[in-house]
Amino acid sequence: xxxxxxxxxxxxxxxxxxxxxxxxxxxxxxxxxxxxxxxxxxxxxxxxxxxxxxxxxxxxxxxxxxxxxxxxxxxxxxxxxxxxxxxxxxxxxxxxxxxxxxxxxxxxxxxxxxxxxxxxxxxxxxxxxxxxxxxxxxxxxxxxxxxxxxxxxxxxxxxxxxxxxxxxxxxxxxxxxxxxxxxxxxxxxxxxxxxxxxxxxxxxxxxxxxxxxxxxxxxxxxxxxxxxxxxxxxxxxxxxxxxxxxxxxxxxxxxxxxxxxxxxxxxxxxxxxxxxxxxxxxxxxxxxxxxxxxxxxxxxxxxxxxxxxxxxxxxxxxxxxxxxxxxxxxxxxxxxxxxxxxxxxxxxxxxxxxxxxxxxxxxxxxxxxxxxxxxxxxxxxxxxxxxxxxxxxxxxxxxxxxxxxxxxxxxxxxxxxxxxxxxxxxxxxxxxxxxxxxxxxxxxxxxxxxxxxxxxxxxxxxxxxxxxxxxxxxxxxxxxxxxxxxxxxxxxxxxxxxxxxxxxxxxxxxxxxxxxxxxxxxxxxxxxxxxxxxxxxxxxxxxxxxxxxxxxxxxxxxxxxxxxxxxxxxxxxxxxxxxxxxxxxxxxxxxxxxxxxxxxxxxxxxxxxxxxx
Numbered sequence: 001x002x003x004x005x006x007x008x009x010x011x012x013x014x015x016x017x018x019x020x021x022x023x024x025x026x027x028x029x030x031x032x033x034x035x036x037x038x039x040x041x042x043x044x045x046x047x048x049x050x051x052x053x054x055x056x057x058x059x060x061x062x063x064x065x066x067x068x069x070x071x072x073x074x075x076x077x078x079x080x081x082x083x084x085x086x087x088x089x090x091x092x093x094x095x096x097x098x099x100x101x102x103x104x105x106x107x108x109x110x111x112x113x114x115x116x117x118x119x120x121x122x123x124x125x126x127x128x129x130x131x132x133x134x135x136x137x138x139x140x141x142x143x144x145x146x147x148x149x150x151x152x153x154x155x156x157x158x159x160x161x162x163x164x165x166x167x168x169x170x171x172x173x174x175x176x177x178x179x180x181x182x183x184x185x186x187x188x189x190x191x192x193x194x195x196x197x198x199x200x201x202x203x204x205x206x207x208x209x210x211x212x213x214x215x216x217x218x219x220x221x222x223x224x225x226x227x228x229x230x231x232x233x234x235x236x237x238x239x240x241x242x243x244x245x246x247x248x249x250x251x252x253x254x255x256x257x258x259x260x261x262x263x264x265x266x267x268x269x270x271x272x273x274x275x276x277x278x279x280x281x282x283x284x285x286x287x288x289x290x291x292x293x294x295x296x297x298x299x300x301x302x303x304x305x306x307x308x309x310x311x312x313x314x315x316x317x318x319x320x321x322x323x324x325x326x327x328x329x330x331x332x333x334x335x336x337x338x339x340x341x342x343x344x345x346x347x348x349x350x351x352x353x354x355x356x357x358x359x360x361x362x363x364x365x366x367x368x369x370x371x372x373x374x375x376x377x378x379x380x381x382x383x384x385x386x387x388x389x390x391x392x393x394x395x396x397x398x399x400x401x402x403x404x405x406x407x408x409x410x411x412x413x414x415x416x417x418x419x420x421x422x423x424x425x426x427x428x429x430x431x432x433x434x435x436x437x438x439x440x441x442x443x444x445x446x447x448x449x450x451x452x453x454x455x456x457x458x459x460x461x462x463x464x465x466x467x468x469x470x471x472x473x474x475x476x477x478x479x480x481x482x483x484x485x486x487x488x489x490x491x492x493x494x495x496x497x498x499x500x501x502x503x504x505x506x507x508x509x510x511x512x513x514x515x516x517x518x519x520x521x522x523x524x525x526x527x528x529x530x531x532x533x534x535x536x537x538x539x540x541x542x543x544x545x546x547x548x549x550x551x552x553x554x555x556x557x558x559x560x561x562x563x564x565x566x567x568x569x570x571x572x573x574x575x576x577x578x579x580x581x582x583x584x585x586x587x588x589x590x591x592x593x594x595x596x597x598x599x600x601x602x603x604x605x606x607x608x609x610x611x612x613x
Contacts, residue, residue, distance in 0.1 A: 064221055066242050068215065071246045074278075078167060092126075092155065104149065108146055114299065119132060130196065133199050146158060169291060171252070171256060171287070172250075172255065178204060178294060180203045249280065259283050266316070267584070269584050271582045279479065282460070284318075321457065323456060324457045326450060326592070327569075332404075344375060349374075352368050354389035366542070400449075410424065431454075463583035467572070473504055516538055516575075519539055520597075524591075525593045527594070536573040538571035539570050566587055567594070580603075584600045586599065
């Protein structure tokens with residue numbers, strides 16, 4: 001029995017062992033078949049996909065940012081230039097130890113907390129393989145100190161790039177504007193193909209308005225990289241296309257003269273060539289230095305600029321709105337001649353005040369004793385308020401609005417090619433109902449007649465209106481960019497066209513222009529006539545900042561500086577064939593003939609006598 005049992009046990013064990021061998025072989029065969037199938041798939045079906053992935057792990061594409069286009073004045077003087085600088089940049093995917101890297105760089109460069117905050121904000125907006133600037137514009141010493149440590153600073157790189165600079169700084173800040181680092185909101189709206197590798201974008205002025213042209217087209221470079229992301233060899237290169245160069249109509253020498261002439265006064269000077277719309281000067285004072293904005297101005301410094309009572313960031317030439325005062329009188333005189341058929345010889349009695357029929361309220365003239373019987377020429381020469389109180393009442397606000405708005409562009413933007421221009425206001429009955437929720441009153445028309453009340457304009461608007469007056473009704477659109485150069489040149493055409501409505505009688509123009517010449521020769525601007533070698537037509541203006549109550553007198557010496565009248569002067573010359581039209585606004589400077597007119601004289605002298613054959 002024991003022998004038979006022993007035999008049966010051996011048989012079972014052998015059979016079990018054999019079964020296990022067969023199962024193992026089957027599993028191995030299945031595994032081999034699966035491996036063969038997988039190899040076939042990888043080598044044949046999936047070859048192209050995985051080969052591409054392999055190349056992508058080895059081949060990198062680096063963007064090549066273009067050089068930004070230059071900005072020049074009309075004589076070829078650079079107003080926005082590019083200079084070579086050293087930049088410290090970080091490629092995030094190559095960084096092995098962030099705390100250690102930033103600690104080492106802070107030790108070498110004394111990085112500020114604001115620089116680190118700005119870097120992390122920029123890093124969050126970009127892909128891991130894109131370099132992010134940590135510090136721009138390294139000095140040669142700083143670049144050398146970082147360069148010797150680069151082997152131990154994984155992810156850090158020093159690049160030579162072109163950096164924007166503004167040679168004339170405060171002189172052109174409001175016109176040219178500035179560039180600064182791209183923020184997350186801007187990055188979300190930009191074409192990623194064009195702005196990869198670009199850190200800056202135009203933020204104001206022409207830099208913003210012409211951003212697309214100035215930026216250029218981004219190129220790229222393909223290179224083979226090692227496991228640490230370092231370049232091994234270049235494989236191909238697609239060159240970037242530099243941005244377009246802009247040539248402005250602005251004359252930097254005239255701009256300097258305008259700023260100097262303003263002296264200690266805050267205000268603006270705008271000069272236009274009435275023949276073609278070229279803006280010759282666009283000065284706003286005070287101004288600011290745009291260079292710190294490029295690399296990133298500190299919060300403290302920016303807050304100081306914003307809180308400065310002088311408002312240096314505010315462009316008074318295109319955004320400052322002021323009552324035009326008596327500068328509107330030549331335009332209204334034309335309206336009287338054209339719309340009422342008024343005779344230039346028609347006289348208005350000026351006892352020093354004006355009353356509406358049935359009212360005891362007195363609208364006072366600047367001359368307390370009045371001007372006596374005043375015709376149109378004398379009303380412009382002596383700037384008689386009563387004459388224009390009466391004329392505005394006879395015209396009515398509807399006709400005044402349509403004439404001033406339609407013929408001379410008051411209350412509307414000029415279309416200048418920089419962003420942010422304000423329209424000002426030339427009011428109407430509909431305007432007051434809409435924005436003031438009130439009905440128009442006869443007294444509103446009286447005050448509008450001397451450029452006060454609801455009427456506000458910008459210095460740029462007044463310069464354009466003066467250019468239309470100089471052209472005897474032909475309007476031009478003011479423009480700063482005169483020529484665009486990007487491998488080709490485009491000259492902007494500025495055709496003159498009627499400002500609207502039927503042509504005005506030439507005799508009416510002669511009447512008004514002749515009176516404006518007399519303003520300079522023997523009227524309210526006569527103090528600038530001495531030594532004048534050309535004929536200038538002009539008009540002074542004094543705009544009240546606050547109203548003086550009935551029965552009270554205005555004593556400038558008893559009023560704080562911020563409440564003193566604004567001084568205006570508009571002019572064009574030579575009167576018989578105008579080549580320049582100017583508007584000057586000096587804030588809180590008092591009488592236009594005393595302060596603003598001499599400023600305009602200096603600008604016109606510079607242009608006609610020194611810069612022209």
